[in-house]
Structures are given as C-alpha cells and as structure tokens.
Amino acid sequence: MIKEITAKYDAEQIEKKVTEFWEDSDAYRKTREHRKTGKRLFLLTDPRIQPGISIWGLPGTRSSKIPFSAIIP
C-alpha cells in the first residue's frame, strides 16, 4: 500500500536509501537486461581522468556527465 512520507524533504536520506536499493536490487544491470532487445544506441563518453580535478570536469568546465546521464534514458 501507498505509505505516508516524512514532512521534510531529506535529500541525503533519500539518496542513501535509493543508492542502497539500486545496489541491492542490481537495478542497473536489470535495466540493461530489460532493454537488451531494444534498438541499439551507442553513446560514447569522454575519457575523463585528469589529476586533481572535480566532477565539473576540467577546472571550470561543466561536467559532461550531468547532461549525459540526463540524456541516456
């Protein structure tokens, strides 16, 4: 049944819980499995490993990964 939820939006809790769920349920692999017979789509990610930088990408660049992961679905 549908459950009540906390009054406060607690991102940290939600993200922790969902991460665990994804890991425990092997959600990523299942999702790929689910689409195995779908039309092929080759998304090439940039090879990004640069010393001492954050996920913005190179200092001052926007991370490609955010738009990328929004587009993947």
Added chain:
Amino acid sequence: MNNRNILERPGWDMHGLPIEVKVEGLLGFKSKKDIESFGVENFIEKCKEFAITQKQAMTEQFQRLGVWLQWSDPYMTLKDDYIEAAWWTLKQAQEKNLLDVGKRSVNWCPRCETAIADSEVEYAERVDPSIYVKFKVKGEENTFIVIWTTTPWTIPANVAVAVHPDFEYSKFRAIRQDGSEEILIAATDLIKNVLKQGRYVDYEVLETMLGEDLTTLEYESPVGDLVPVQNGIKHGVYLADFVTVENTGCVHIAPGHGTDDFNVGMKYKLPILCPVGPNGSYTDEAGEYEGKNVREANPIVIEDLRERNRLLAEGTVTHRYGHCWRCKTPIIYLATEQWFLKITEIKAKMLEEIDAVDWYPDWAGSARFRTWVEGARDWCISRQRYWGIPIPVWKCKKCGKLEVIGTKAEMLEKSGASSDIELHRPYVDKVMIPCECGGEKKRVEDVFDVWFDSAVASWATLKFPQTREQFDEWWPADFITEGHDQTRGWFYSQLGASMVGFGRAPYKSVLMHGFTLDAGGKKMSKSLGNVVSPLDIIERFGADTLRAYVLSSSAPWEDLKFNLEEVETVHRSINILWNVFRFPLPYMALDNFDPMKVSLDSVKDALREEDRWILSRAQSVVKAVNEAMSGYLLHKAVREILEFTLEDLSRWYIQLIRPRTWTEADDPDKLAAYCVLYEVYVTLTKLLSPFMPYLAEEMYQNLIRNVDPNAVDSVHMCDWPTVNEAYLDPELEAAMDTVRSIVEAASNARQKAGRKLRWPISRIIVSPENEGTAKAVERLRSVLMDQTNSKAIILTGAGKSWEELGLEVIPDPGKIGPVFKKEAGKVISALKEVDGIALKKAFADSGEFELPLQTGQLLQ
C-alpha cells in the same frame, strides 16, 4: 526508457603529460633527469598507480551524482586492447600515406621537454624584451639591415632576413645628436619608427627599392665571433608574403625556432640551425652560449649585441604568448624530428564530414568547429615522454628502414617477445625486430600525444581491432557530448583519427556544452579560490538539486554562472515538489486507496472539469518535455516539469481538491480526485527520472511498487511516457487560464476593498471580451465560485457591459482639441465630472449631449 539497448561504457584517460606532471610534483621532480635517475620503470608504475586511484575517486563522485554508466566495465586507455586500437590506427595512416616523420618546427615545453600540439598551447599575457638589431651588410661600408625581435635568444640561430617582395624599402642615412651616422635599410613606411627607436635626430633617403630587389644582399651574423657555426653560414635576404608593415619590415629568420621561419628555411633550402636542446639550454653548436638556458640568455645576448654596436634599440613588450597547458612554462619553438598525421591532406574530406554530423547547437559545427578544422595544420602526434601509448614504429639501426606495427600479435610474431609483455615503456623499448638487411630494428622512443589516445575511443571501447563483432554492431557512435574547449580537442582528434582509420566521422551527433564559471562569470581556478566543489553542493542540497540546477539554469551549450541563490531556489522548488507528492498520501493511506482496484476509468463519471484539466496539463507537459529533449533543450524540459509542479499542482489543483479529500471513504468525488492525482503523479515520476533520479526512484517505489508487486523494479526500467491524446483538451486548458486570471482579478478587487477571502461575496460580474471567455466561465463556473468565494457569477454578453456598473468617461484631448479649440481644457475637465451612463445613453438616443461647463457656459 525509450526501449534502447544502450552502450554506455565510461572511459578513463589514464595516460599522458597531465598525469606525468602531477606525479613529478608528488615525487618532487624538476626535470626529465630526475625521472631517468628514478628509473622509467618505477616512474610509469607510479603514474599507473596514480591513474587507477584517480579513476576510483572519480567513479565514486559520478555515482554520487546519480550517473548510470557501465561502471563495472569501463574502457581504460592503459589496457592492451585500447593500446592496440591506437597502434592499428597508426598503421592505417602509414598504409594510406598519411603518416609523416621529419624535422618540423613544433611548440616545445622546455620543462616537460616534449613537443606539444597547437591545441595544448595556452595563451597568456607576458612581458618580453623588444629589441631592434642591426645586421651588417657585407661589402658595403657602415650599412645595416634592421630587424626587430622579442626573442633575443634566437639571434645566435639567425640564418636569414625575410622581406615582402612588393613593399618599398629604403636605404637611408641616419644621423645622431652627436653627428655620428650610419646607413640603414628598412621599409620606407617604417623609417620614422626606426629613427625614433634608435633616437636618431635626422635622416636622408639615399635610395629606394622593392623588397624583391634586396635579395642580392648578404650580411654578417652579429654574434659570429661567439658562435663559430655562424661563420660558415651564408646569410641572405629572402622573400616572404607573411611580412607586414610593422617595426622595420625586415624579419629575422631562425628556421630552428619558428613555423614561418622554418617554412622559409625549407623553401630556400637554408640550414635549419637549432642550437637549443630539449631542456631549453643551448647546445655546443651555440659556441660561447653553450649550457645557458635560453630565457636567461636574453639579457646576455642583448649585452653582446650592444658591445658589438649591433643593438639599435632595447625595450619591452607585453603580448599574448603561448604556455604549456600542463606546467604553464612559456613555450619555445624548436625544429625537431617528430611524427605527424597529414591532416592537411584530408582536410577537405574532414570539412565534408562536419556537415554529415548533427551538431547541437548547429553553430558548434557549422561555425566554431569548421573554423578550427579549416585552420588546422598537420598533427604532431609524438611526445618525448614516458607514460603514454608507445608509438609502434621500429627503426633499423643499420639501414634506417621503418616498420609500423599494428597489433600486439604482430609485434610478438615479428620479434619473438614473450606474450606477457606490457605494452608500455620501458618494456616495449627492449623489443627488437630483425631487419631484412641483417640488422635490428629498435622502437623509436616517442609516445603518442595523449589526444591520440582519446581520438581512437570510439573503436577502442569496442575492442577493435582485437575483435570485429562489437564494432560491426555498434560503430559509429550515435552521440557524444563535451565542453566547447573540445572543438580543438576531442571533437577534432576523433574526427582526424577516424578519417585516417575509416574515412568517415566516428560520431553521428554532438552536443557541445558550456563551462561552469563562478557567479561573476570567471573561470573557476584553484589560484583564484573561486572553485565550487560539486560534492559540497551535494552535501548541502543533494545530488538531485545539483542536477536540476545545472540542467535548468541555461541551455546546455551556454556557460553556467554558478549561483548559490539559484541553487537554493531550485532546492525550494524540489521541496514544493516533495510537498505536492506528500499531500494526498496520508488520506490515501487512511482510506486504503488501492489504484490497482480503483482505476481512473471506473470513476470517469465522477470526474470534474478541474480533474480533466490537470490530466490534460500533464499530457501537455509530456509533450513539451519530449519536444525540448528532441533538441537537447534540457533546461526547457526541467523548467517545464518544475513549473507544472509549482503552478498547476501546488498552487492550483491541490487547492481545488483539498475539500474533496475530507469526505467519507467511498465518496466517488474523492476517489476521482485520488485517481487523477495518482495518474498525474505516475507520469510525473517518470518525467523526473532522468533529471532527479533519486527522488523519482523514491516516488516510484512508494507509488507503484508498493501497490503493484508485478511492476518493474526501478523507475529507470519504465517506459518513457508518451502523450495520451485522449486526455488532451487545449480548450479546457485555455479556459482554466482565463478563470485563473479572473480569480486573480477578484482577489485584487477584494484587496482594494479590504474584504478577506473568507467573507463570501454575493456575486461576481464578468463581462467577457469574447465568446471564448464566456464559455470558459460557463464551463468552470463552480471552480470560479469556489476560488473567489462568491455566491453567484453573473455573465454579461460578450463585448457588452453590465448596466448597473458605473461608466467612467475618459476624454480624448486629441479629438476634443481640434473641435473645441481654446475651450478644450474646460471641456475635458467638465467631461470628467459627467455621469458616464447618462452620456452614453444621450449619444445613443439623440446623438448629442449638453455639457455644463464650470464657467456656467453650455456647450453642445
């Protein structure tokens, strides 16, 4: 969600100068010598370790962001299958005659001691010497050609002077204050400049000639006594079109130290003198200067010129100068032996391929990228470094024959090396291949430019050439995205390498994204201290907020000025979304509402107009999001969703249905509201999933998985919503807009009258401008009554006014002035006092009206 089987391996660029420089820093190394004494093997092990640690840290960060990629199976540039992709590509270049080796003038970093590509040169302001030098003309008494340079250290390597064939030059007598004089040669238009620089007080032109008439001159090196090799060189004047009317019009040519210089040297077969070593110090060829660092030699050379009376003027110049992209050392130009891909030969085809790719935005390809490719030179792919893909060329020590190896297997077969060999320096350096001449081939020591690694990513990730299967199924890539700096980087390197390998672009569509800048629009950098760590933002607001903020703030290709207040605004929107989502849950839980049992269809007779409206709105949002996504307008998609949540759900629909949730359990009116909300929330959950993957999953687990055990495990396995045309009702949406604006007007009126909403009013009179408005009011009369707390809605006919309503008279001076002339002012003020209804009636009945003026006059 669109039923696509996706190949989405993340990739790690684990080689190259960036990592070497970082590891050198950690080990406290200053130069290549430190690496050699530490041992190349030890050094590359450190680099490998560093790259792997980085990879793990970054993987965790991306996962925190909610990025779903095949993290368990990334491509890594240090693996054999990847290295072989680069080797195969180089062999293709050789077979197609697109590989070149030879001395060329390249950008050189004297600290990293390697060539660097044009795309790796960063320009920054720098102060350098600016000197005018006199070259003594042979066989002519006291006569000099005047040149200008900002690199005094290249004077020991001077071999020629270039002039423009069509410019007019002068030989002129230049006279100093003390009466001493010399004869100088410079462009006629620049005589004044030369005189000023050299502080001459007077002059006299002796002779004028065209540049092409100067080529018979010969001159002496100004430092021939210090640099013996200079005395064996015949210094002449040559023609070049790149010469401009600046400084003296005569250009100092040192073919070992500049691209233009090198080209002049090649054209006229001049000696390519390059008396500077990889570390930026003079070699023994530089005679007395041997061992001195070139930058430190600048003042010494200037002093030597002065002593020899060859210095005409000395000053400084502030100009844009190239620096090494990794270590920020000012570059120099050196003529060295390097490997090149002949981009200039395939450029025309590359330009054609740009048109075959879909670019987002369009100008990224049609303007920005095209311009870069048009100006591209041959690509110098060799680096004199350690941690990179070894260039697979073996050269015979005896006969000089070259052999390019395309795969590991080929190398093993030809050399007999052991199959467990690692494909890195120094290991492959030890592999010897027997030559047909009886000698032995040894690998050239260079490694690839790290951009060549990433250039082959699209087939390396498919493990081509090790296996063909995946390549045939997947290549070329459907989509890539990167920052606009990658026009000269990854977009370019991939296209170049793919043209060599396959004769076509390796990607079908490219999304170019912007940079994240600080709030003031400055680049984020450690030295400026303005770096915002994404992890900090995640800690404070969560990954969903960060994602929604980054995606919604601007079009992907625009730069993002990071603004904390805007992050907070987005965070508030998500809080509202949470409250919207939360609102019906306690009621639904209390009533044991089971959407599996009570379908929307089963309550369709109980649906109110507002229910149909929100169902239609949700479909319109799906439509708008799909349209936005098809052009990668991610910002529009996210804004659309957040606005729907805020304006339509939170501020309106939920306000409308609140009272319905208070009734008893099986009231169909309430169940209808539940079913509608449920339907809308399920759609919303799916729409949210790419942008706010955590929140969407949380909603999905509660809304769907908690009621339907057979539903797919994760929201990310769901099908993307398609527009349900049956729910779409644009007329109803427009009607609701109208009604909402009437409610707003009513609320304004209440405010003016000081009457709070909780006090009912007896009636609201609506006089619609057109039939549409009238229809809207009819259709949504109950919503209007509820939201305005009124007992009746009275609708006048369209375009008609309500008779009980006072009519205000607004005089039009433009019409009154010409008719009433000097009385106009009085007429206007009198009109303002008149009863509008009476006036209108009078005109309607008799077409005239008697207007009493304040002066007692009566006007008709």
